[in-house]
Amino acid sequence: MRVLGVDPGLTRCGVGVVDGAPGRRCGLVHVDVIRTPADAELGHRLMAIADALAAAIAEFQPDYVAVERVFAQHNVRTVMGTAQAAGLALVAATRAGVPVAMHTPSEVKAAVTGSGSADKAQVGTMVARILGLSAMPKPADAADALALAICHLWRAPQQARLAAALERGRSRAVGE
Amino acid sequence: MRVLGVDPGLTRCGVGVVDGAPGRRCGLVHVDVIRTPADAELGHRLMAIADALAAAIAEFQPDYVAVERVFAQHNVRTVMGTAQAAGLALVAATRAGVPVAMHTPSEVKAAVTGSGSADKAQVGTMVARILGLSAMPKPADAADALALAICHLWRAPQQARLAAALERGRSRAVGE
Numbered sequence: 001m002r003v004l005g006v007d008p009g010l011t012r013c014g015v016g017v018v019d020g021a022p023g024r025r026c027g028l029v030h031v032d033v034i035r036t037p038a039d040a041e042l043g044h045r046l047m048a049i050a051d052a053l054a055a056a057i058a059e060f061q062p063d064y065v066a067v068e069r070v071f072a073q074h075n076v077r078t079v080m081g082t083a084q085a086a087g088l089a090l091v092a093a094t095r096a097g098v099p100v101a102m103h104t105p106s107e108v109k110a111a112v113t114g115s116g117s118a119d120k121a122q123v124g125t126m127v128a129r130i131l132g133l134s135a136m137p138k139p140a141d142a143a144d145a146l147a148l149a150i151c152h153l154w155r156a157p158q159q160a161r162l163a164a165a166l167e168r169g170r171s172r173a174v175g176e
Numbered sequence: 177m178r179v180l181g182v183d184p185g186l187t188r189c190g191v192g193v194v195d196g197a198p199g200r201r202c203g204l205v206h207v208d209v210i211r212t213p214a215d216a217e218l219g220h221r222l223m224a225i226a227d228a229l230a231a232a233i234a235e236f237q238p239d240y241v242a243v244e245r246v247f248a249q250h251n252v253r254t255v256m257g258t259a260q261a262a263g264l265a266l267v268a269a270t271r272a273g274v275p276v277a278m279h280t281p282s283e284v285k286a287a288v289t290g291s292g293s294a295d296k297a298q299v300g301t302m303v304a305r306i307l308g309l310s311a312m313p314k315p316a317d318a319a320d321a322l323a324l325a326i327c328h329l330w331r332a333p334q335q336a337r338l339a340a341a342l343e344r345g346r347s348r349a350v351g352e
Contacts (some may be wrong), residue, residue, distance in 0.1 A: 016345075021248075022204055025351050035217045039272070041276070042266055042278075043266035043267060043270030043276045046266050046267045046270070047217050047266075047267045047270045047271055050267050053351050070256060071182055071256075079258045079259075080246060080247075083259040083260055083263070084260055084262070084263030084266075085263075086260070087222050087259070087260030087261075087264060087265065088263060090218055090219040090222050090223075090262075090346075091219065091222045091223045093219060094217070094219035094220055094222070094223045095223055100217070100218075100219045102218075102232065156305060
């Protein structure tokens with residue numbers, strides 16, 4: 001399974017592509033940070049992000065796109081641009097027919113470090129370790145995008161098993 | 177001059193097109209509300225909004241697109257979807273080569289009612305009066321989109337005059 005993770009942002013939008021399967025080692029396919037100049041018009045910045053995300057999805061053909069779930073209460077100053085970049089990632093994936101998953105920052109941290117409150121250095125260190133890289137991916141947005149992809153690779157089979165178990169329980173309950 | 181106003185929203189996104197010129201009566205060209213079902217996937221909802229906005233811009237060929245400036249501190253529960261719809265409006269306009277303007281809710285209310293703290297009924301009443309309509313456009317998202325377009329029609333020439341005056345002042349100051 002291949003997952004393209006997006007750490008949404010207006011100034012720096014991380015994109016990380018990871019291949020993996022349950023019980024196998026994850027492999028780095030691609031990592032990049034889409035940057036837009038702070039002095040450009042907002043519409044042009046957002047369009048550049050939309051185009052770069054669509055190009056990455058077309059190039060790497062992921063099975064899933066995993067996007068960070070943005071919360072309004074964090075970083076009020078930058079949250080609007082972050083939300084808008086996340087929205088563009090959802091549209092780019094949907095337009096390409098790729099299913100989208102969203103994970104919260106604490107889900108992502110917990111998936112790669114075991115702690116939902118891990119700091120950026122810890123996330124970067126673990127991303128490098130999991131992918132067998134000699135150094136932490138930089139900047140943090142690149143590491144976060146890879147962490148999102150890894151989180152989805154690891155959580156998706158669990159979520160599918162949980163959904164299947166719930167479905168079986170429900171079927172039994174209604175006597176099917 | 178023709179302005180297409182967008183009152184961004186995920187469940188209801190208002191689109192209003194108004195023609196006008198300084199000193200002339202504003203005329204209603206089109207008004208619509210793009211609706212997306214709350215139980216649909218977020219990516220599909222956002223793509224539907226992006227497509228409908230692009231179609232409206234292509235059909236009505238506005239000179240400007242005016243979008244409400246969204247603030248993170250208002251309506252925390254819905255602000256993410258609102259910000260994402262606003263981002264899609266900016267991308268649709270930029271992709272079509274149409275300049276974008278953003279106005280705050282209080283600028284819009286002040287433009288059409290004279291008060292930045294007017295309520296929805298007052299805005300709707302004034303939009304109907306300005307456009308010579310027999311009834312208030314419904315729902316409020318439709319009226320708000322038209323109010324945005326009217327606000328931009330009325331503010332744009334003032335802003336251009338102000339910018340020109342500032343430019344003349346600056347030129348004199350540097351002895352050009």
